[in-house]
Amino acid sequence: MSDFSRMISSPAFIKTYNTIQNGQAMGNIFVENPTDIPFWQHVVNAVDGSRYKVRPISKEQAAGKRTLQKRYAELNQEFLVAVDSDYDFLCPDRHAEAQEMNNNPFVLHTHCYSRESFQCCHHSLGAITGILYFHQQLPSQIHEALIRYSHVVYPALCAFSYLHNKNWQQYSEGEFNLAVRVSLGVCLINDELQVNDDAIIQLQTQVEAYSQSLHAAITDHADFDSFKTILTTRGITEDNAYMFINGHCLQDIVVRPMLEKIVVVTRRSEKNSVAQMYPEPERLKTKRQKSNEIDNYYKNERQLSTLLSNGQAFVQDAFFSLITAKLDAIIH
Numbered sequence: 001m002s003d004f005s006r007m008i009s010s011p012a013f014i015k016t017y018n019t020i021q022n023g024q025a026m027g028n029i030f031v032e033n034p035t036d037i038p039f040w041q042h043v044v045n046a047v048d049g050s051r052y053k054v055r056p057i058s059k060e061q062a063a064g065k066r067t068l069q070k071r072y073a074e075l076n077q078e079f080l081v082a083v084d085s086d087y088d089f090l091c092p093d094r095h096a097e098a099q100e101m102n103n104n105p106f107v108l109h110t111h112c113y114s115r116e117s118f119q120c121c122h123h124s125l126g127a128i129t130g131i132l133y134f135h136q137q138l139p140s141q142i143h144e145a146l147i148r149y150s151h152v153v154y155p156a157l158c159a160f161s162y163l164h165n166k167n168w169q170q171y172s173e174g175e176f177n178l179a180v181r182v183s184l185g186v187c188l189i190n191d192e193l194q195v196n197d198d199a200i201i202q203l204q205t206q207v208e209a210y211s212q213s214l215h216a217a218i219t220d221h222a223d224f225d226s227f228k229t230i231l232t233t234r235g236i237t238e239d240n241a242y243m244f245i246n247g248h249c250l251q252d253i254v255v256r257p258m259l260e261k262i263v264v265v266t267r268r269s270e271k272n273s274v275a276q277m278y279p280e281p282e283r284l285k286t287k288r289q290k291s292n293e294i295d296n297y298y299k300n301e302r303q304l305s306t307l308l309s310n311g312q313a314f315v316q317d318a319f320f321s322l323i324t325a326k327l328d329a330i331i332h
Contacts, residue, residue, distance in 0.1 A: 026050065027078035029108065030057040032065055039115040040082045042315060043108070046324045051331055052080065069097045075106035077330060083107065084114035087173060090157075090231065090244060091165035108326060111235075111319040116247030118314035120255040122146065127313035128259065128304075133266050134297045135273065140193035142258045147239055148195055149188055149254060152204045153180045154241040159214035161244075162227045171214070177246050179210035187257040193265055235318060243319065251308065259304050270294050 029052045031040050040054045057067050068081040075081060088098035089111055101107050110117065118124065122143055129142060156179060163171040182188065182203060190196045218224050242250060271291050278287040314320055 027052045027080065029054045029080045029082050030068060030071070031055070031082050032057065032068060032084070036082070036115060038309075039118070040108070042312060043082070043320070043323050043327060046315060046320075047327045048331060054082075057081070069100070072097075072100045072104055072107060075104060077106065080106050080108060080330065083109050084247070085109040085111055086113060087161065087164060087168075087244075089234070090161040090236070091168065094165050094168040105326075106330065108323060111322040112240075112243035113245060113250070114247030116251045117243045118317060118320065119308045119311060120146075120247075120250050121243065121314050121317045123313040123316045124308070124311045125255065125259075127311055128307045129262060132259070132262055132302060132307075133270070134294050135270050138193060138262070138266050138269060140258075140262050141189055141195045142193075142262065145188040145195045145200075145258060146242060146255070148200050149182075149203070150240060150242040151238045152200065152207050153245060154238040156180060156207050156211040156214065157236075157241045157244055158228050158231060159211055159218065159224075161231070162224050163214060163217060165227070171217075173246070175210070177249055179207055180245050181249060182253050182257075184253075187261050188254065189258050189261055191261070191265060193262060235322070240319075256304060256308075259308075263298055263302070263304070267294060267298055 029040060029044065031037060031054060034056045037054050037056065044052050044054060057071070065083050065086070068083055071079075071081060083101065085101070087094065088101045089109060092098050092102040101109055112118070125142055125146070129140060130137070156176065160171060160176045164173070164176075180203075182199065186196075186199045186202070188196050188199050236244065242254070245254075271294055274287055274290045274294070278284075278290070
């Protein structure tokens with residue numbers, strides 16, 4: 001390690017530098033890339049917004065988790081890192097980096113797969129669907145569909161994480177992600193915004209076949225049962241298993257299609273109501289104007305990407321509380 005590298009991880013240097021830059025002594029929390037800053041700033045603000053400055057570890061757009069892992073040995077109370085847990089939390093013995101993430105008191109991690117997982121939690125979805133309408137909100141079963149999905153993937157998650165923890169190279173994340181992936185173009189709610197039972201059944205058949213192949217490789221069932229007990233003590237249940245699949249997959253393949261379905265159905269209902277309000281041919285111009293208002297509202301005011309990335313309701317989630325509890329313990 002260079003003298004400069006040692007210096008920038010020095011508590012005295014960090015405090016002095018941040019005092020000059022920010023007018024007060026603050027520690028640093030380094031994250032993988034700049035897009036992670038808002039999430040981890042919510043964590044800091046929930047504990048003590050004046051205690052740490054959240055920064056990207058590199059000027060590169062996406063330095064990556066590996067860049068942070070290289071600094072684990074240097075960490076201290078003034079020099080923290082914050083990472084997505086990926087499968088390191090479920091599988092703490094899969095490799096040395098996972099062990100370090102779980103055991104190092106100065107590593108903050110999401111306690112579920114990633115920050116994108118929080119953007120898809122029930123609290124976040126409730127906040128989004130609560131404003132995802134122009135005139136009148138339509139009831140939907142998006143929460144019920146997500147719970148059904150979660151129950152389907154839970155047995156496979158348990159078996160996969162058990163085997164992956166023992167041999168992460170043989171039992172790959174890629175195979176698990178494919179097994180729990182909703183087929184392209186399939187949505188877990190239908191045009192009535194009810195749970196799409198056909199889609200759930202199709203997924204269940206797919207997941208069960210994969211899960212059976214994993215169970216065939218499990219020879220020590222007592223050890224497997226003990227592992228599942230550990231998962232339970234860490235807060236992993238049938239209802240929240242969805243938080244431990246790949247975060248981008250969860251957002252893009254599971255959650256976003258349901259939100260898009262709600263937008264399409266709600267907007268169509270609202271435009272139909274406008275058509276019924278102005279049936280007269282001489283009011284065609286007014287009808288078009290009202291219809292355009294609805295389209296522009298969804299286009300400009302209710303962009304799903306913005307709603308997903310800018311939401312803050314996830315601070316109510318139990319896994320978020322685990323993060324803030326660790327940061328609070330570091331500070332105090």
